[in-house]
Amino acid sequence: MIGVELPVFNELHGKIAFRDELGVIPRDVPLMIWEDPVDLVWSEAERAELAQDPETAWLLQTFPAGVHFRPEGEGDSPILLVLWTYHLDPKPVIWPPSFDPEYAEIVMRGLARMVPGLATYLGKMGKPYVDGGYYCKTRENRPLVTPLPVEGAYLFGAVSGFGIMASQAGADLLAAHITGSPLPDYAPAFLLSRYGDPDYVAAIDKVAATSGQL
Incomplete structure (x- = not known):
């Protein structure tokens, strides 16, 4: 608008909301963040199957740190909000944002590494709600x-x-x-x-x- 070029880019960030009906996570826990790289939770059979297909072999790679979650809602709300950005490359802004079809499953498999009890939901957590947006940032992540x-x-x-x-x-x-x-x-x-x-x-x-x- 005013002809000034800014050294910024956009990074897509998503989150999922799902129902922790089994009460694996106590409702009074604070925001929890996992600051170690993550290998997704897979069975040996799943790993072997994923490794055979070049389209899915990337799911066996080590993912970046940062998966985090917190309980959402008051009282007996079973909702957990889970956030994780594992694609860190710049993205052109598309609105509304679009996420990998497997985003929710990847997030849950990463979270299950942090909280093993949540592995009980893998493959049977229902359909979580997925949304998100963009971080606008500089190359060195300084405002x-x-x-x-x-x-x-x-x-x-x-x-x-x-x-x-x-x-x-x-x-x-x-x-x-x-x-x-x-x-x-x-x-x-x-x-x-x-x-x-x-x-x-x-x-x-x-x-x-x-x-x-x-």
Whole structure:
């Protein structure tokens, strides 16, 4: 709209909601996150069958960390929300978003590695609800809180998966830019102009795009 190119991309993130009718997960547990890489739960027979087909052999690979869940709803609600992004490559934005047909099963097989009791649902959990959206992020997964090279234009964006956590501090920093107030020492780290520094650009090539991300 204003002719400014931004160094951002979109990463598809999905979640499933399903009914834990057996009460495997207590309703009072907090958000739980698995920070180790995951091999999906398969029987030996399933592994042998998947390995024979090039279209399914990728399901035997080690998947990235990050599967997480929490109970959803009040009282006796049996709903669990489960989230996991295992495809980390940039995606063009399509709305509404589209997910792998096997997304729900993959998520549950990853979660069963974290909570073995949930393996009882594999192949018989009914039809979970699947939805999600996109994380807009920079290559090094650091937000942009910055004036733009158009007079009067400012940006607070590319907040990835930590928008709620970063929103207040980011808003304070943006307000300081707009009002001409003194800036904190860390302000340059969030400027768009940081990409004009060759040393910075070289350094972020060594940083994972999931840095700091849940």
